[in-house]
Amino acid sequence: MQLARPISNVPAREAKIPETRDDGLLLHALPLAAAIVGLREGNLWVHDINEHFRKTLMEMNSEESELQIFKRHAAGPLGDFLHAYLQDPMNAQDESQATDGEGLNQRFFTFKLAPLDPAADGSPRCLVSLVDRTMEKRAERHLRAERLRDSLTGLPNRLSFAESIADLAEGEKTDYAVMVVDILRFSRINESIGSLAGDELLITFARRLMSTLRSGDLLARTGGNEFGLLIKARQGASDALRAAERIQAQLADPFKLSELEIRVDCGIGIALVDADSHAEELFRNAQFAVKQAKQQGRPNIYEPREASAARRRFSLETELRRALDRDELELAFQPLVDLRSGEVTGFEALSRWHHEDRGPINPCEFIPVAEESGLIIELGRWALCKAAETLSRWDKQAGQKLPLQVGVNMSAIQMARDNIAHTVQEALSCSGLGGDRMILELTESAIVQDPGRATRVFEALKGLEATVAMDDFGTGYSSLAYLQRLPIDVLKIDQSFVRAMHQDADSIAIVRAILSLADALGMKTTAEGIESLELATTLAALGCSTGQGFHFARALSPDDALAYWDNRRGKGLAG
The missing domain is CATH 3.20.20.450 (EAL domain)
Structure with missing residues (x-):
């Protein structure tokens, strides 16, 4: 005989339900966290858990009791998942993801279900296996963060920048502009002063750009000598051009590298975000505007007619x-x-x-x-x-x-x-x-x-x-x-x-x-x-x-x- 415990919203109570000895032996012999859960009179019941399950469960939140943890999850999506499976295992999902906690302490789990014979009273039961995927998820997050970060400047990279633009477009926020800043003649500077000094120039250049940002603006390094900015432009083109002038003013002073003073010119291209904007298209439009800016010697706002002419060429x-x-x-x-x-x-x-x-x-x-x-x-x-x-x-x-x-x-x-x-x-x-x-x-x-x-x-x-x-x-x-x-x-x-x-x-x-x-x-x-x-x-x-x-x-x-x-x-x- 095993002690079964209900984990629903009703007060906890104990009831003795006959179980087979083989189920218990198998459960405690398993090398993974597992439990036997059943459904009786509409309530979820925990018939038995092994030590791996108990240890993993208590690591979720040491301030709660085992029963409190059970009841909290039973009242949420995990409880719905178990209910659905126990009621109709042939047509229900047998795997679900769950999280516990927040921030740095957040943990990630995978629950897998397998059918078991009914309990002695005929109520349905299943085997629940619990896989802690917290380390895996944290590793994924770390790799993703590295994938979205420029290793030299620590800024978001082009992929991250494109995702930020896409988020704006999905949110239908149109009071922004995409700006691309390109360092002119950087290859010649790099060849003259060496790659290490060139890297130092890029880092210093990025810091100067960072100092021009306002609340809500975003800076990224999108290429070798190219930086992308996502800036607020509530008044459209006039706001964007003022931001470009602010950036040019900040970059006007020479950059000091060791004993050298280098004056850097840049081309600035702007594309205004609109309701029909697509992230990659906006970025390409801003890059196209940079080419025009280099020819004209001043910041340039993307014009569809110019782009149409370029496509024709x-x-x-x-x-x-x-x-x-x-x-x-x-x-x-x-x-x-x-x-x-x-x-x-x-x-x-x-x-x-x-x-x-x-x-x-x-x-x-x-x-x-x-x-x-x-x-x-x-x-x-x-x-x-x-x-x-x-x-x-x-x-x-x-x-x-x-x-x-x-x-x-x-x-x-x-x-x-x-x-x-x-x-x-x-x-x-x-x-x-x-x-x-x-x-x-x-x-x-x-x-x-x-x-x-x-x-x-x-x-x-x-x-x-x-x-x-x-x-x-x-x-x-x-x-x-x-x-x-x-x-x-x-x-x-x-x-x-x-x-x-x-x-x-x-x-x-x-x-x-x-x-x-x-x-x-x-x-x-x-x-x-x-x-x-x-x-x-x-x-x-x-x-x-x-x-x-x-x-x-x-x-x-x-x-x-x-x-x-x-x-x-x-x-x-x-x-």
Whole structure:
């Protein structure tokens, strides 16, 4: 006979219920905490417990008696769980999690149930095993805390930051802003002063940022030299911008590292939280705003239109790569006209892209995408080969070597990364043309970025007998020493000066100066953007060699360009 005890809300009472000796022996032989619990007249009864169970139970709360602990849990979710199982073990859950205590003293348990034969009076019974998972849970909490913490600064990391943003979005709190602060030129600082000093700078930077926080704000380290802030912005953009100004002011003073004083600039991007916000999207928006902030030199608030344009550029990059692979681009040719005789001396080859779905895509849109993505190298090679191939085909159609050159633009990025002379040599070899038929047009920026490389490239091109032209002259920052030192054949006067000649005295003075400079250096000149006979006549009178522009013709297809050359022969400047 065993002593059974009720653990319901009714006063405790004792009743002798026959039990089998085997159940008791088995219970006390088990190496885990276990008890036999039954259901009698709607009340939960503890028929027996082993020593492991009693020890674990009393460790829950040493200030309560065993019976008090039983009754407290019987009145809660655990009691409901036991009731349900004892009433219908086939359809009820047989495992449940429970906690006891709070804070650092909180403990975690798993209760598992297994059916037993009914008691002597026919009331249902079950075996309850108790697994203390407190150490496991504490270890999980510790690992999670470590997973959500930046080891260098001790701040929350990006994962933790994203979870905090998500919590805001779920709570539909819209009076916050996500801010990303990026340390500019950090890689150069790190390389100059060493990684240990770089780490010290990051820690000090984080402390400065921490000092700008207000109640309810959150700071996290979200990348190598990137920090995320979740700030209150009850008045929207104005509040967020004031916070950004406060941060910039706090970071304005130099950082002292050992014997060094380092002034640090940062880019600040802001995304305002709204009702439809998603954590990752908000963070990406703030990162996008940082890129804009770096370009503009001031804190930037995310604008969907700018992001839409960026997504379009990214989409264009993918489609441009595909178009180059499929040879879907074309070249159009704008005539270069001798301003004295009116004869066509050559054509400038211009890339054109007619997208099958989007229609014509402006070169002003896809050329920057090509430069940003590095596709400009492939595009430049394609343009060279295509232009040389077209000029060679014109020769064959005319049955003679035509008195024409073709000009191809070379990007500064292509000059920096590609072997241009080798690419030109390949295009000439494939087409059978001589180098004297090609004009390579490079901008001033290509020279300024790396004068030494520019000199080697220009000399290699001259070795191929190609004509070298400096495009958009007057809009860059080239030194006059470059003009004297580099083997440049043609200066192309930018259309912004040419179009304004008859309305702006300064523009005509600039054009005169460029023409005089070119004449003194033995260079020819080409005026871009000629849109009237009056401009063409004036430039011819001033001594400009050739011109191009809508007055003569827009960019033409290869067949139309050849026909245009043939039709203009002998017709003069006005023809």
